[in-house]
Amino acid sequence: MLEYVLKRVGMAFLTVLIIACITFLMMNAIPGSPFLNERSQPPEVLAALEAKYGLDKPLYQQLWNYLTSFVQGDMGVSLKMQKNRDVAEIIFEKFPVSVKVGGWAILNAIVCGIPLGCLAAYNRGKWVDSVLRIITTAGVAIPSFVVCTVLLIVFGVKLSILPTMGLDSWQNYLMPCFALSFYPMCYIARLMRSSMLDVINQDYIRTARAKGVAPVMLIFKHALRNSLIPVITYLGPMVAYTVTGGFVVETVFSIPGLGRYFIQSILARDYPIIMGTTIFLSILIIVMNLLVDIAYKIVDPRISFTKGGE
């Protein structure tokens, strides 16, 4: 077990490093340094940047400087959007907002998705199943911004019962969280349904039936735990989706979170923020994937802890 964990942590670290390098190289290795591309920069600022990043030094040195500062929490300062404000400070101010919306969305996706999937599997072929299949198939096909805008139009504009921007009261959370959770919820429901149908046809369920086990126990004890295993593997990508899906949701509902800020910084070409946020979000996603992978190994006793599995 330990060997596996160490290997995965190593891979994760390597990936983060690669992303950091890629990000840095992209910012600095293209023709015309971004920092010097701004005609409107006063010379003092340019000088300060020079001193800080050593723009005349060789590239790997710049990279090293950046990485060491990053690890210490110094991601540079914003050049455009909030001039001279610490990037790290900005990130840690905006991130909790995104976490609130994202966290509720993930919770909703799991809490609604799993039972819906079970319901569909249990009632396979009946109208309940058909309705659920239609909704979930649509849910994974329709882009998130469509869901957001539909909700916005129906509840925000036409019916005017929910607020359309900001995060002032709990009503503000309803639409964004639901919109963000819709895709993962439908995906989990579909996954759960197919996984459960697979499991229900397994021999060990037949054995349990032959023993005289009650139907309720069949589902909750025997089928559920086995069905959940594939769903757990989806949790990692789900976090990644929630992070990036948050970009759209925050934009549409004008939520002052990190996602919307990130998009704005891209449009405004504020490179320190772009770099800092990219690396930060990548670390988040990779760490979550790592945790999920480890959890998966714990839940399924069949998986051996060495490479090669069964």
Place this chain on the structure above:
Amino acid sequence: MPESKVKLGSLQVDVDPVLNAGCSFTAADFEPASQEEKASMVVIKKRMSYWQDAWRRLRQNTVAMVALGVIIAITIFAFIGPSFVPYTYSEQIRGSENLSPMTYSEKEIEAMAAGEEVFPHVFGTDTLGRDLLVRVMYGSRISMTVGVTASLIVLVIGSIYGSVSGFIGGKVDDVMMRIVELIYSIPDVLVVLLLQVVLKDPLTELFDTSTSPFIESLSGIGVGLFSIFITFALLYWVGMSRIVRGQVLMLKKQEFVMAAQCLGASNKKIIKRHLLPNCIGQIVVTTCLQIPSAIFLESFLSFLGLGVSAPLASLGSLASDGLGGIYSYAYRLIIPSVVLSVMILSLNLFGDGLRDALDPRLKK
């Protein structure tokens, strides 16, 4: 163990029940039956080839067939539609701004009163007076083209990488798969966004200054779309490469086993008839399902303002434009969104149907 030389019909059998049951037997009934009579009793099912079988299954799948119909309809709408509408996607008609669907501006009403034929704005117009119907048609065209092209890129790169890796095997295969794992763990959307930012300037420069006709034709696509294609070429082929590698490994195993048994050339036919269809089937389905994925991603980027550049319009960017006027002109947001959703949904449904048809182990 039993003897195999027991004579039948040697024991005295109690047949009264049978006789009393009233069946009429004749001596002729007890004559031996001929081969033809025996054969006629056996119903032999018609044998179909793998592809015929798959096609039959696909045809029976109503959902998939309806989805296919919708896809064809949208394709016609996107590619042939504009020839029926007299407006172009960048034509700004003065005086016809902000029209609701199927309404006319004052100028147009005057013209119609004067006896001129004015083609109605079926979807209305935007703030600059551009006809929305045509823009939606072009948007659909762009979305579909992006989808198909990106899928082809994924197919080509993934297939080559996967088959090389699977075929060579050994250490090389190990290393190549490690790289695939690494790429898998990179969050794709972030890289896409980064690439969008980073490539914009150099590409614009390249397109502006280059004289090669190849680059000029590419420039027609625009920087945003080009970046999307590059992202696909860098990141999204990993799934396909895994599938192709798996198939190649399976083929290799078969060949090896057969070679070891020295069964002769006829087994090439077995590979062709059984293994290859399965491989191709998987690849076709994956490619088909990659198309809506690509469209999904492109619309996501365009919505955020990072995909296509004006005046080109994709469905995502049209929706994004419409977002601003959501209170008064909701139709500008709804119409492209609906078309986009229907497109992705039907592509997904058809891909699912294709997978069910080509996979003999039909599930659920």
Place this chain on the structure above:
Amino acid sequence: MKEEKIENIGTSEPKQEKLLEVKDLKVSFFTPVGEVKAVDGISYELNYDEVMGIVGESGSGKSVEAYSIIGLLQSPGKVVGGSIKFEGQDVLDWDKKRMRAFRGNQISMIFQNPMTCLNPVYTVGNQMVEALRCHHKEISKAEAKEKAVEMLKLVGINNAEKRVDQYPHELSGGMRQRVMIAMALICSPKVLIADEPTTALDVTIQAQILELMKDLQKKTHMAIIFITHNLGVVAEICDRVSVMYAGHIVEQGTCQDVFYHPHHPYTLGLLRSMPKIDAESYERLIPIEGTPVDLLNPPAGCSFGPRCEHCMKICLTQKPPLVPVGENNHIAACWLLQKDAILAGKKEAEQNG
């Protein structure tokens, strides 16, 4: 509890009713392409302390009828006729709850592939305790676990205390099948249905499992329905045997009678097709010609007709009834057996006018 079991069943006193009586059972599968008549009217009896073998090729319906007895038949399968009487009561009349109390308790079943028959995420002990406690809720978990260990020892698993806490994937195929047997016997059932329990195992392990089952049967005096396509296995362990083909029983009797005096062409074919250990190397194997029956469109007459070398015209048009062909309830369904007698009877009837 073992002593109780022996007392309960009691071999010395003859019981009034039969343990299991299957009469004219008909089971069909209602598929989208039509009704598949998997079992088309079979009858047999199972006595206490008796081992009945059911032999047939794949698709003969032998597993299906077993599933109907224990109530595991799932849609689109349905019992469409006949009765299954367990100690006098018709099992088919019972509601689901009664059936569940019956299943695993008075009748148990073990299946073909032990590798997939145990739930991979729970320990062996957990699953055995469940088998016991879902019928005997008054037994505590600790007691139940002790019983589980005892059963594991009974089926010949070494180190039972350790094994009881292991997961299925940590056990070999043979061991898993032993666990399955232990789990099936934990409630001391009166009948055990074994659906091809040794087919998926290595030959040496097969022999071990068969020995085990014979041993257990002698100890516990339970009745066994042993389903297989392997005649050798039947000869090893069974008292009586029913030969099934295409949903019908074509021959039935004691093992002695059926193996040494087979009367149905199919039984004969099966026996003849078995490779002999002392055969000369140049002797060819004798298969049964033809292909199995399509149960969607079964032939009007005898199902085996098209493949039978003695097929007569009547065989293609009328189904032969089961008639006694020897002592000990040896019956077979074949027109050839009745040919002479019927023709003689007819002549007699004609002569008598």
